[in-house]
Amino acid sequence: MFRSFIRALGLSLVLQAFLPVGAHAAEPATPKVPEYALDSTWPKLPLPHNWALGLINGIYVDAKNHLWIYHSPELVPKYALGAAQNPPTGKCCVPAPAIIEFDEAGNVLRAWGGPEDAKVQGYDWPSAGHGLYVDYKGNIWIGGSQTRVGADGSQPDGLYLKFSPDGKFLLQIGGKGPSKGSLDTTMLSGAAAVDVDPATNEVFIADGYGNHRVIVFDADSGAFKRQWGAYGKPPTDLNIPRYDGGPELPKQFNLVHCIRIAKDGLVYVCDRLNDRLQVFKKDGSFVMEHVYEPMTRGSGSVGNVSLWPDAKQTFMVMNDPGNFQTVILRRSDLSEVARFGHYGTWAGEYHRNHQMEFDLKGNIYTSEDHRVQKLKIVNGVKP
Numbered sequence: 001m002f003r004s005f006i007r008a009l010g011l012s013l014v015l016q017a018f019l020p021v022g023a024h025a026a027e028p029a030t031p032k033v034p035e036y037a038l039d040s041t042w043p044k045l046p047l048p049h050n051w052a053l054g055l056i057n058g059i060y061v062d063a064k065n066h067l068w069i070y071h072s073p074e075l076v077p078k079y080a081l082g083a084a085q086n087p088p089t090g091k092c093c094v095p096a097p098a099i100i101e102f103d104e105a106g107n108v109l110r111a112w113g114g115p116e117d118a119k120v121q122g123y124d125w126p127s128a129g130h131g132l133y134v135d136y137k138g139n140i141w142i143g144g145s146q147t148r149v150g151a152d153g154s155q156p157d158g159l160y161l162k163f164s165p166d167g168k169f170l171l172q173i174g175g176k177g178p179s180k181g182s183l184d185t186t187m188l189s190g191a192a193a194v195d196v197d198p199a200t201n202e203v204f205i206a207d208g209y210g211n212h213r214v215i216v217f218d219a220d221s222g223a224f225k226r227q228w229g230a231y232g233k234p235p236t237d238l239n240i241p242r243y244d245g246g247p248e249l250p251k252q253f254n255l256v257h258c259i260r261i262a263k264d265g266l267v268y269v270c271d272r273l274n275d276r277l278q279v280f281k282k283d284g285s286f287v288m289e290h291v292y293e294p295m296t297r298g299s300g301s302v303g304n305v306s307l308w309p310d311a312k313q314t315f316m317v318m319n320d321p322g323n324f325q326t327v328i329l330r331r332s333d334l335s336e337v338a339r340f341g342h343y344g345t346w347a348g349e350y351h352r353n354h355q356m357e358f359d360l361k362g363n364i365y366t367s368e369d370h371r372v373q374k375l376k377i378v379n380g381v382k383p
Helices: 115-121
Strands: 002-008 010-018 037-038 056-061 067-071 098-103 108-112 128-133 138-145 157-163 169-176 191-197 202-207 213-219 224-228 256-261 265-272 276-280 287-289 304-307 313-319 325-330 337-340 356-357 363-365 371-377
Touching: 056 356, 067 128, 138 191, 157 191, 157 202, 157 313, 169 363, 202 256, 202 265, 256 304, 265 304, 304 356, 313 356
Parallel strands: 056 128, 128 191, 191 256
Antiparallel strands: 002 010, 010 337, 037 371, 056 067, 067 098, 098 108, 128 138, 138 157, 157 169, 191 202, 202 213, 213 224, 256 265, 265 276, 276 287, 304 313, 313 325, 325 337, 356 363, 363 371
């Protein structure tokens, strides 16, 4: 292992990277690994219209290389809402709409969404937002992670929603209310993420905060197609403890937190609290798995993955929330080729890092409670 200290824009980011693995002849050669530094010019601040952000629930980079974010306007801290009071009690601020699109430079292009829009258009709004995905048609998918009745009477999130880029409601899968179990095909339970397959127009859902499965629907009609649990077996709701770092791996998912479909048809599923990434074919057949930092408790070590934007999708970036780190993986064998990051609230550090996404140039966006940071490639590696 080596350490390279990258200094850019007056800020330092410590990168701890493993040298390319070459100990075994059967392992493919790893191309030069990208190195990153914080881009403090992104986004353009302050945000327009005196906006403030609540908890950021999801981020995704679309085909135009624009970043979309999904946050909870109702979770903007009360101390930051003086301008929203009647009469105002301060100059700052008002909650931003729930869905915001940024261009590459960090300018806001459009924004929409929230509980009031849901009332007007007649659909359910998530109680605790979670996950944002932009499909191959440009449509926006969002969900929610609440699995119990809230202290305020809010209902569990058993749904995922689909919108046009301008916020027109298109589809609701599931609904508000308690889980009906991991074999039920009418309701979700704390679904965390989706990916849409352009080849079949199917939406793959990581139904994982309450249920223990991957479930697949038609992306236009919402018709159920199939589902599976860990190792491609039928999902169960047995009370199985999370992975303890020992030799025996759990036979059930424990917080299915991400799903991503590669160009070659492999489906990557984050089993967050079991510290592992499982790989499947699109029909649910199990292919392989890899465990990362197996002694990690707390938030787990496998939060989400994003695919490097070259033809072979050579690398993956993985968010490790339990250790406050960014991890670069070689996709062919899921081995680590770089790992960096540290807990903290200063620029370039991570505080409750939730998601990490490559853009089309290989830069990385990271989301936390109330901010998104951009890490820019500094060693000239390009997809």
